[in-house]
Amino acid sequence: MKKLEKSPGIKAYNELEGSERLKQHNAFEDSDKLKQYNELKTAAVNDKEKNKEFKRLSNDSAIKSYFKLEKSKNLKLYHEVIGSHNLVRYKELKEHVNTDEFKKKVAYLKDRKKFEKSEAYKKYADYKKLAGDSVVSFVLKYEKSKLYKNYLDVKESFDLKRYNELKELIESEDYKKQKAWLEDKKRWEKTEDAQKFKKYETDKKKPEFVKYFKYKDSTDFDFYKNWGVVFEDSFMVKKLDDAKWMTSSLTTSKTLGQNYAMPGDLSVFTDGANIQTGSKLSIQVKKEIKEGMVWQMPAGFVQTDFEYTSGIISSGEHFQFEDGIVEAKIYFNPVKQVASSFYLANGSNVPRANLVEMGAKNILGLYTMNESGKIASEGLEINNLKKGAYIFTLEKSGATFTWKINELEVLKLTSNDLNKPLELNASSLVVDKLSGSSANFDVEWVKCYRKK
Structure with a gap:
């Protein structure tokens, strides 16, 4: 939102939208004075009196003010940004950052004591409490025994992991299908590549493809190269x-x-x-x-x-x-x-x-x-x-x-x-x-x- 807010178009929009200056500018477009000015601008060429009146109006402060804004870069940017994706996005973001939910989230992230208020801190406190429990102490002592160490050595070993992986693999439906596919002498016809090749053979016979390759290297489009x-x-x-x-x-x-x-x-x-x-x-x-x-x-x-x-x-x-x-x-x-x-x-x-x-x-x-x-x-x-x-x-x-x-x-x-x-x-x-x-x-x- 801040990035969009700094863009020239959005700046011009925020400056002019709803402003008294733009209201006066739009109201002046239908004024008799501007109509008279535009009429005199054409008629004053061959008429001295009208030319004199046209010059007087040209120095009129309201006329000057109108054309100053009309020719300004800000008004051009304002018209360009109206209805644009950037303006729609800017308004969406502005509305979002002003919601209570967003403000609460910002407040939470800026809170230096948020850890003490978190679920993680509650779990840490529970851990400290359990660490002094007698049952927990027994388990921790048993974990240091030779029998348990032997169990852990096998449990975490590469051989046991690999054994379980292979057992799971050869019992899976994917493995059985892969084995059957590799033993199938007609497996090429059933592949995705074979289907793509068949589609290629079909597509290259389509009229639009035939026409494309017919004209691809022809001179039929030389006109656009030379003109x-x-x-x-x-x-x-x-x-x-x-x-x-x-x-x-x-x-x-x-x-x-x-x-x-x-x-x-x-x-x-x-x-x-x-x-x-x-x-x-x-x-x-x-x-x-x-x-x-x-x-x-x-x-x-x-x-x-x-x-x-x-x-x-x-x-x-x-x-x-x-x-x-x-x-x-x-x-x-x-x-x-x-x-x-x-x-x-x-x-x-x-x-x-x-x-x-x-x-x-x-x-x-x-x-x-x-x-x-x-x-x-x-x-x-x-x-x-x-x-x-x-x-x-x-x-x-x-x-x-x-x-x-x-x-x-x-x-x-x-x-x-x-x-x-x-x-x-x-x-x-x-x-x-x-x-x-x-x-x-x-x-x-x-x-x-x-x-x-």
């Missing part, structure tokens, strides 16, 4: 990893600073509200009224109401994909009114390489801008693909792009416009009114490889 993972996410955590993803496009983050829509869009991207993780990534389209910004010429960004909300994730500020392989396990379940895409781009929506797009169009390939300013599509239609999970793969080598579905090559194209670092993007966009109230775009995992 290394440089980016991956299995979306198992219930919160989107903000060290890997942002919930807006790279273009949006560098222009307006918030998600916006284009003319004709029926939905607007929320700031992560339509993104769910936990066992997979799920981008949800919902039928709900939401106010957002739309780009309209010549007015620019105009505020309007949208019938639907959706979501987008991008690796733009965290990871740029160069030459290598991108693969993702994606559930192919197209909804005609929703364009769901997993694509690679360089800071803009077009040009881009679609790992897969489903919905109004079910395609793999490239989107480019033609001379008349319209989006041109080049690729492969996958309308005949059955609903279900597929591993979609895109390999980039300079300006050459190669697509695979479940390891089968299906398309190869070139694009000099996309021969540059590209960010990963996934989104759903409503292009027509839904028959229902929602639709999902599900991705189980994504991995990026680069040659070692």
Whole structure:
């Protein structure tokens, strides 16, 4: 308990658990002041008044106190130790050492007169008493006689001990069984080693063993020797990893600073509200009224109401994909009114390489801008693909792009416009009114490889 109590995590727990400081910190998380601070942090970029208010709040003692603890090592250790085995063990030990039974045991072990209170001391006292008894004195005298000495010489002799050992041995069931086994000409077939050999002969014919030895020295796994993972996410955590993803496009983050829509869009991207993780990534389209910004010429960004909300994730500020392989396990379940895409781009929506797009169009390939300013599509239609999970793969080598579905090559194209670092993007966009109230775009995992 003392050792655990000195560990950094337990120290942080004992310092913060139930403390007024932690209570105030947790209460401040839902405060209007913190919400205002976070809102101004984004809005203050292009607004002098908001920037001035943001700087004022940045010097607020409550704000400073909140972020001081929020970024502290102690709070990090506190969160790490909550629910840990060490904390559970520490509490068990603390409860144990405070029991009356434990305290009594400690008191007993520290008592210098515990021998006088022990059973051994009582036996010693009885021995002293018996030593003066007349019967005991007679026995002690008899023990010195020649007859008794002769008896003892034989009784304790090696020959008598060995005789009794051998007699007991040859009369035992184990000896009889061992004798019979040694006289048995077929004893090998009855041994444990023989059974192990038979099991070996059986096991080596099992499909999994046959397959193992087939591939043991083969080149089938050379891919993993030559390629290394440089980016991956299995979306198992219930919160989107903000060290890997942002919930807006790279273009949006560098222009307006918030998600916006284009003319004709029926939905607007929320700031992560339509993104769910936990066992997979799920981008949800919902039928709900939401106010957002739309780009309209010549007015620019105009505020309007949208019938639907959706979501987008991008690796733009965290990871740029160069030459290598991108693969993702994606559930192919197209909804005609929703364009769901997993694509690679360089800071803009077009040009881009679609790992897969489903919905109004079910395609793999490239989107480019033609001379008349319209989006041109080049690729492969996958309308005949059955609903279900597929591993979609895109390999980039300079300006050459190669697509695979479940390891089968299906398309190869070139694009000099996309021969540059590209960010990963996934989104759903409503292009027509839904028959229902929602639709999902599900991705189980994504991995990026680069040659070692």
